Amino acid sequence: xxxxxxxxxxxxxxxxxxxxxxxxxxxAANNSYAEASAQQSLYSLQINSGRGNFYDKNFVQLxxxxxxxxxxxxxxxQTYRTLFANVxxxxxxxxxxxxxxxxPFLMQLSDIExxxxxTVDKIVRYRPVAIASHLIGYVNSNEEGVSGLEKECDDKLxxxxxALNAVGTADANGNVIGDTKTRATYGDGTGIMLTLDAxxxxxxxxxxxxxxxxxxxxxxxxxxxxxxxxxxxxxxDPSDIASATEETCFINRSISAYSVGSVFKPLLAxxxxxxxIDPEETYExxxxxxxxxxxxxxxxxxxxxxxxxxxxxxxxxxxxxxQLGDKLGGDTILKYATxxxxxxxxxxxxxxxxxxxxxxxxxxLEDKGELAMISFGQGKxxxxxxxxxxxxxxxANDGIYISPTFVEGEVNAYxxxxxxxxxxxxxxxxxxxxxxxxxxxxxxxxxxxxLGKNAAPARFTAGGKxxxxxxxxxxxxxxxxxxxxxxxxxxxxxxxxxxAVMLDSSTADSDEASKIFSQVATQLGxxxxx
Numbered sequence: 364x365x366x367x368x369x370x371x372x373x374x375x376x377x378x379x380x381x382x383x384x385x386x387x388x389x390x391a392a393n394n395s396y397a398e399a400s401a402q403q404s405l406y407s408l409q410i411n412s413g414r415g416n417f418y419d420k421n422f423v424q425l426x427x428x429x430x431x432x433x434x435x436x437x438x439x440x441q442t443y444r445t446l447f448a449n450v451x452x453x454x455x456x457x458x459x460x461x462x463x464x465x466x467p468f469l470m471q472l473s474d475i476e477x478x479x480x481x482t483v484d485k486i487v488r489y490r491p492v493a494i495a496s497h498l499i500g501y502v503n504s505n506e507e508g509v510s511g512l513e514k515e516c517d518d519k520l521x522x523x524x525x526a527l528n529a530v531g532t533a534d535a536n537g538n539v540i541g542d543t544k545t546r547a548t549y550g551d552g553t554g555i556m557l558t559l560d561a562x563x564x565x566x567x568x569x570x571x572x573x574x575x576x577x578x579x580x581x582x583x584x585x586x587x588x589x590x591x592x593x594x595x596x597x598x599x600d601p602s603d604i605a606s607a608t609e610e611t612c613f614i615n616r617s618i619s620a621y622s623v624g625s626v627f628k629p630l631l632a633x634x635x636x637x638x639x640i641d642p643e644e645t646y647e648x649x650x651x652x653x654x655x656x657x658x659x660x661x662x663x664x665x666x667x668x669x670x671x672x673x674x675x676x677x678x679x680x681x682x683x684x685x686q687l688g689d690k691l692g693g694d695t696i697l698k699y700a701t702x703x704x705x706x707x708x709x710x711x712x713x714x715x716x717x718x719x720x721x722x723x724x725x726x727x728l729e730d731k732g733e734l735a736m737i738s739f740g741q742g743k744x745x746x747x748x749x750x751x752x753x754x755x756x757x758x759a760n761d762g763i764y765i766s767p768t769f770v771e772g773e774v775n776a777y778x779x780x781x782x783x784x785x786x787x788x789x790x791x792x793x794x795x796x797x798x799x800x801x802x803x804x805x806x807x808x809x810x811x812x813x814l815g816k817n818a819a820p821a822r823f824t825a826g827g828k829x830x831x832x833x834x835x836x837x838x839x840x841x842x843x844x845x846x847x848x849x850x851x852x853x854x855x856x857x858x859x860x861x862x863a864v865m866l867d868s869s870t871a872d873s874d875e876a877s878k879i880f881s882q883v884a885t886q887l888g889x890x891x892x893x
Contacts (some may be wrong), residue, residue: 373821382780390766393667401541406533407434408469408477410545412506413526414520415554417499419561420589420771422779425494428482428523432476433469435529438462438537446480449473454606465537469529478549483529483543485486491599497615498557498593498711499623499768501601508525508810510613510768515715516555523553524776532715542841552777555712556664558589558786563887567592570882574875578866579616580883583756585858588788590749593617618709618717620745624832625679626848627700627740630690630754632676633794633802634691642801652682657737662831677804677813677830680848681739693728702793703754703764705746711769712785732762740830752863755827755850758806759858762799807855817877818849820884823891827880829873836868844868849876853884860887 417425436442449472450458460470460874466882469483489503500511506515531864538891542691564626575596582592601751607613636642650666651658661667673685688696700706705724712748722741728734731826736742746754757764766789773783776873809815814829830848837843847866852858864876 364497364772370435371384372516375790376425378874394845397770399500403532403534405465405765406467406531407546408467408483408529409746410483410527410529413524413548413550414488414500414502414506415516415521415523415550415773416550416776417512418774418776419559419564420556420591422556422774423559423561423609425499425557425559425561426488427486430714431471432482433466433485434472434478435478435481435483435539436461436470436545437467437533437539438464443463446470446472446478448839449475449478466537467531467533467537472839478829481539481543486527486633487602491516491602493601494561494568495557495559495593496598496601497595497613497617498559499601501604503658509511510619511615511711511716512555512557515711517611518549518555519555519773525549549777552775553782554774554776555779556771556774558584558771559593560591560593562890563591564594566886567594568598569847569885570879572598573597574879574882577611577616578864578876579866580865580879581617581748581752581863582887583752583767583861585756585759585852585861587772588756588760588767588861589786589788590755590767590769591860593749593769601885615749616865616867617784619716620720620747620750621865622832622834622847623746623751624846625681625743625873626751626828626830626863627744628676628679628684628698629736629758629806629828630703631684631687631696631738632805633798634695635672635687635793636798636801637794638691638695640672640687640690644685645669645671646675646686647682648675648680648682650682652735653687654685654689654735656733657732659735671807673805676828677815679814684738685735688734689731693723693737694725696723696726696734697728699723699793700744704750704766705744705754705759709749709753709767709769712878717747717749720750741833748863748865750846751848751850751865752861755852755863756861757793758799758826759801759852759861761796762792763790794836803852803855806851810851810855813876815849815851816879817874818851818884820881820888821854822888823854823883823887825851825853826855829877831873834847834868847873847876848882849873851880853887854891859891860884 416427500513526548528546529543532540542814571594580594595616599607599612638829650664650669651660667680708716708719770785772781772785832846850863852861864879
């Protein structure tokens with residue numbers, strides 16, 4: 364009996380001891396798990412900031428559509444030794460700092476496809492060859508707008524699209540545990556639609572890269588004056604601002620003002636027709652004309668002989684237009700120039716505007732010398748390539764001026780809808796439809812028979828005007844630096860495009876600008892029905 368009781372007591376003690384052992388073991392396991400958990404943490408690395416994007420008129424995305432592989436790195440000495448040589452020079456200090464930390468990080472590496480590293484595709488803001496860099500502008504490393512529309516639209520675009528983060532687990536030393544996943548946070552979808560056509564813009568950027576050192580190409584939709592192309596050369600890489608070799612590459616030449624020269628003459632021709640001046644009346648050009656004690660010459664001092672309005676425009680006879688301007692008077696010239704948008708800035712978006720350009724005052728044009736100079740596009744007259752395109756568009760659009768538009772509206776990128784239209788052009792009649800048609804015909808003659816022959820496209824016909832504007836500056840060889848222009852419309856029969864080409868700080872004449880116009884028109888012509 365006593366033996367059974369002793370056995371029962373021992374058995375109970377054994378069970379109790381076993382329970383205590385299990386409890387202790389479980390507690391130890393829990394503590395070990397807790398310690399391990401405490402040494403692990405979630406990490407989150409930005410793949411895309413969620414900044415809203417720019418789109419062309421057809422909803423083609425212009426920013427934030429490319430990805431680039433970034434290495435997902437762990438902070439240890441092995442990473443430093445193995446990959447230091449693959450880090451870009453300007454990022455080595457960041458690399459060294461991140462290596463000292465305790466969290467995984469993303470880093471761009473050269474030859475990344477050859478390295479044994481985990482990668483994450485990170486969305487980059489701009490393509491390797493960015494589009495419309497001067498108009499769109501660029502952001503800093505925090506994706507804050509610094510220039511152009513990026514700066515002007517910063518409040519609208521910041522955080523408006525889908526933010527993406529690579530998330531996962533790392534141990535106390537920053538070593539990645541398991542897989543990395545992508546987490547999305549959605550904004551309100553706000554984006555900015557430009558009036559640009561991505562295809563047309565790329566065509567013109569390609570032509571400019573091949574034939575231009577410094578200048579601009581602007582293409583307007585002839586019916587609406589929407590800006591389809593805005594090219595400025597030299598260009599810059601918005602992804603690598605430090606690589607810019609000179610400050611002048613940041614100048615947006617499409618919206619900056621320059622001396623215009625003879626591209627102003629078609630406006631005088633229109634004013635003459637509406638003032639009742641006989642276009643067939645002839646003038647004997649000897650190569651020079653004296654006005655107010657000053658002598659003004661045609662190009663190279665060469666006389667054109669007997670000319671009328673048509674042949675004077677075709678041959679760009681300065682002397683003819685000086686005497687024509689004297690007949691018209693300063694107030695008449697200013698009236699047509701003002702109606703056509705000269706000395707007026709155009710809103711791009713918000714407070715971002717084009718340069719105004721300049722016109723002499725009515726009082727200044729009482730001086731015969733000033734009147735003579737504006738008559739062939741010199742003196743105190745300056746304009747932007749966009750303004751010149753808009754002036755030529757008056758002739759392509761039956762005498763009606765339409766202010767150019769750069770931004771179509773604010774869009775919802777998720778729904779792909781325009782939420783707020785910003786196409787609100789200023790429209791006014793500058794001249795009678797018949798006058799516009801008559802001068803348009805004269806400019807077709809410039810390309811067919813005159814100094815603009817090099818502007819002739821391979822398909823269809825075009826009309827336009829050459830211009831070579833003096834700047835008063837000279838290069839090291841003593842050659843005068845000019846602004847060379849060709850502006851016109853295409854196809855002449857039913858204009859679809861109005862194009863302005865400007866070469867600034869050039870010693871070339873308007874022939875070079877004419878050839879660029881021809882290249883642009885020819886390539887755009889391939890998209891038109893026969």
